């Protein structure tokens with residue numbers, strides 16, 4: 001056992017390499033600047049360990065967040081070589097290998113206001129997470145211990161992935177929709193919201209619909225949240241699944257109604273031509289008046305030619321209809 005530990009230590013030392021870490025610093029007094037540090041790392045060195053050593057051995061003025069060092073607490077979200085990552089789940093030498101460079105840049109997450117160095121203000125993130133009521137509201141009898149209400153394996157299979165969110169905020173930091181639409185709850189809140197919307201033990205389904213449906217139609221389906229989530233939660237999948245509940249809403253907002261119309265238009269375009277005819281889909285989604293306004297805008301920006309392209313039907317339309325179950 002001792003021999004093995006010694007052997008591993010030697011192996012790690014063998015692979016030691018000097019790296020340069022460029023940290024984007026920020027303070028209210030000085031504004032922002034880049035600062036470089038050099039240190040030796042081995043193949044086991046996580047980026048949180050890199051930061052810890054820089055702070056303890058070279059520069060105690062650096063601020064960053066980290067706690068569990070095992071991708072559980074969600075504190076260490078930041079950008080490493082421009083990519084949103086959990087620092088504790090990122091090995092320094094992996095980054096060196098991927099980018100073929102011994103210089104690694106570290107910046108705070110995008111979108112959130114920076115408080116100091118790598119520490120960002122997550123108040124808005126938490127507000128939105130709590131807006132979706134992120135806990136189970138079980139039946140009174142369950143609370144009083146009169147009945148047992150366990151999840152069936154098939155329900156657990158549906159929810160499992162979406163339960164893995166660690167509130168790191170990486171998906172929100174890379175979401176384009178939250179930046180332009182203050183009414184959008186964001187990917188993480190949707191993942192959390194759907195996790196309870198789809199839980200058969202929950203008792204506030206109607207209330208959850210009111211909170212989630214309008215917002216779900218504000219996502220642009222860019223899949224950034226899918227790409228960056230360190231826990232494979234797939235927030236965009238929860239948004240898609242939430243949209244499917246729109247039909248159960250008694251009173252829909254204009255955004256939700258337009259969203260449903262958009263889906264119907266896409267389905268009918270594919271049914272008729274086998275293709276997504278953008279111009280027609282737009283017209284039937286937004287109506288004539290709105291479309292004319294946008295056509296004028298497209299004309300002014302030299303894009304009208306794309307909207308007016310005459311497309312032909314695809315061959316084998318009957319096969320497409322078969323796929324659509326018709």
Ligand code: SF4
Nearest residue numbers: 165166168169171229
């Ligand atoms: S969904 Fe993923 S990226 Fe978003 S907060 Fe949760 S764990 Fe982080």
Ligand code: SF4
Nearest residue numbers: 175219220222223225
């Ligand atoms: S898919 Fe939707 S929620 Fe996810 S990053 Fe893109 S816009 Fe945001």
Ligand code: FES
Nearest residue numbers: 067069074076088
């Ligand atoms: S330190 Fe806890 S998730 Fe990285």
